[in-house]
Amino acid sequence: MLKIHIVSFSYKNGIPVDGSGHGGGFVFDCRGLPNPGRLDFYKNLTGKDKEVAAYLDNEIVTHRFLLAVTEAVSVSIDSFIERGFDYLSINFGCTGGQHRSVYCAIKVTETLRQKYPMAQFKLEHREIDI
Numbered sequence: 001m002l003k004i005h006i007v008s009f010s011y012k013n014g015i016p017v018d019g020s021g022h023g024g025g026f027v028f029d030c031r032g033l034p035n036p037g038r039l040d041f042y043k044n045l046t047g048k049d050k051e052v053a054a055y056l057d058n059e060i061v062t063h064r065f066l067l068a069v070t071e072a073v074s075v076s077i078d079s080f081i082e083r084g085f086d087y088l089s090i091n092f093g094c095t096g097g098q099h100r101s102v103y104c105a106i107k108v109t110e111t112l113r114q115k116y117p118m119a120q121f122k123l124e125h126r127e128i129d130i
Helices: 050-057 060-083 100-115
Strands: 003-010 026-029 087-094 120-125
Touching: 003 100, 026 060, 050 100, 060 087, 060 100, 087 100, 100 120
Parallel strands: 003 087, 003 120, 026 087
Antiparallel strands: none
16 A cells, blocks of 8 residues: 655755655645745644635645646656555645645645545644644
């Protein structure tokens, strides 16, 4: 069974280390998306909060980004399942690891869970799940 580990993180604290021994995986940079963390209303919220999700849902660039990410990782997931591989990491980074990366990790996990019910998913928010 393919295990897919999805992590949100802050670039300030470095890209997550792949502990699987495979030494790789995807890293997507969410810093090109609009940043709700720059607005006072959102500062103390995270990508798990409905207000942050609504903010990012209203941006067309967010939908374009998530579609591109899903398409890119699906190529590898299809291949990994066919070839019997057992692990894939997908990482989302932003400045603070609180808003954009968290939101994107959640959205991509939701989409991939529907598309690949045979895979096992682990979702981790490194900076906020402390």
